[in-house]
Amino acid sequence: MTEIEASPDWLEKEAIGAIDRIELLTVRLPFVAPFGTSVAVWNCKEALLVRLEDKGIIAWGECVADPDPYYASETTVSARFIIKNFLLPELKPELSLVALLCRFARVRGNEMAKATLENALLDLLAKRRGLPLHALFGFPPRRVMSGISIGIQETIDQLLEKVEEAVASGYHRVKMKIQHGRDVEWVEAVRRRFPDLALMADANGDYSLADAAHLTRLDEFKLTMIEQPLSYHDIYQHSLLQAQMQTPLCLDESIHDIDDAKAAIALKSCRVINIKQGRVGGILAAIKMARLCADKGVPAWSGGMDETGIGRALNIQLQTAPGFTLPGDTSATRRYFHEDIVEPGVELSSDGFIEIPPGPGSGVEVVAERLERCLLDRERVK
Ligand code: OSB
Ligand code: MG
Numbered sequence: 001m002t003e004i005e006a007s008p009d010w011l012e013k014e015a016i017g018a019i020d021r022i023e024l025l026t027v028r029l030p031f032v033a034p035f036g037t038s039v040a041v042w043n044c045k046e047a048l049l050v051r052l053e054d055k056g057i058i059a060w061g062e063c064v065a066d067p068d069p070y071y072a073s074e075t076t077v078s079a080r081f082i083i084k085n086f087l088l089p090e091l092k093p094e095l096s097l098v099a100l101l102c103r104f105a106r107v108r109g110n111e112m113a114k115a116t117l118e119n120a121l122l123d124l125l126a127k128r129r130g131l132p133l134h135a136l137f138g139f140p141p142r143r144v145m146s147g148i149s150i151g152i153q154e155t156i157d158q159l160l161e162k163v164e165e166a167v168a169s170g171y172h173r174v175k176m177k178i179q180h181g182r183d184v185e186w187v188e189a190v191r192r193r194f195p196d197l198a199l200m201a202d203a204n205g206d207y208s209l210a211d212a213a214h215l216t217r218l219d220e221f222k223l224t225m226i227e228q229p230l231s232y233h234d235i236y237q238h239s240l241l242q243a244q245m246q247t248p249l250c251l252d253e254s255i256h257d258i259d260d261a262k263a264a265i266a267l268k269s270c271r272v273i274n275i276k277q278g279r280v281g282g283i284l285a286a287i288k289m290a291r292l293c294a295d296k297g298v299p300a301w302s303g304g305m306d307e308t309g310i311g312r313a314l315n316i317q318l319q320t321a322p323g324f325t326l327p328g329d330t331s332a333t334r335r336y337f338h339e340d341i342v343e344p345g346v347e348l349s350s351d352g353f354i355e356i357p358p359g360p361g362s363g364v365e366v367v368a369e370r371l372e373r374c375l376l377d378r379e380r381v382k
Helices: 009-013 076-090 096-103 112-131 157-170 185-194 209-221 234-245 258-264 283-296 309-318 369-374
Strands: 021-036 041-054 056-064 148-150 174-179 200-202 247-249 273-276 300-302 374-379
Touching: 009 096, 021 076, 041 112, 056 112, 056 309, 076 096, 076 112, 096 112, 096 283, 112 283, 112 309, 148 157, 157 174, 157 185, 174 185, 185 200, 185 209, 209 234, 209 258, 234 247, 247 374, 258 273, 273 283, 283 300, 283 309, 369 374
Parallel strands: 148 174, 174 200, 247 273, 273 300
Antiparallel strands: 021 041, 021 374, 041 056
């Protein structure tokens, strides 16, 4: 990434300036219910946070990596290592954010670590100007569509109950996790009960091309898409599968940067892209990818990583960018946590939309006592 077209001029020119204090924190928030996928079952959200403090302004970034390498190869510990030893040493007051990100490009991969610091710096720059993030980019505010990701359940009845709840809450689309042995009949049951629901399935890479005939059975259920059916870093084999299926495929894990997105689009490996800003190196890279998708006529949406309110707020701000045309993994706070660390929490309006929080930066504030309750460690690095 040598240029970031999405950024307004001044993000390229204006110096980041001095930052009084930089801290790395780890938090652990219990989930209201375990989140099951084909790769892991998570009972809590453990996240690495970056806190910047400058002249009374406090800004936050959240790393989307998990403590384990089951969804992605990066982890909270690897991200912390990369941030401390390779990214923070590049942070100089005279650099612009875009210039800093160009220096980050020397570090290969590690997009989640890069995004964490980028997110915090954007939050700081926006707060210094007193602007919400979307306004910093010049995107008009808009209400954001909601979507829910329902983990793998013990029984089909339990799944139907969860989908029922989601539909009653007004979610604009429902994603259900699938895996070997919990796929065709499970999708069929949901589709039979909810014939018109915008329904999709996420396999988190559980299948191989040998399963193509089996996966093709899903075509009859009018899914809006199947997310990441094949291996987590594959692009080519997805193009072979997509050629055999009517249902659009969507890539998640396989897309790490704009070049992956270009390859996937050129190879027709998918017809939809899940853009997780934390997985592709940050908000600026995500804006750029969404614009590529718009130019190529490929619908895109903002994927979630069960973030705390910090990351969730950034994902909401991000969806004001052109190209985010489909509902993302943007759910109400209560779906994940009894108590989140930020205010305001995310709620759905009666028509299922989510409002952009009005405050500067991400629009949310971390509540000190709540942070304290879920803090595992806190380290000052500057
Ligand atoms: O594959 O999209 C995924 C959560 C953690 C890791 C991977 C995924 C997910 C989700 C949940 O599907 C999205 C959310 O509600 O934030
Ligand atoms: Mg996914």
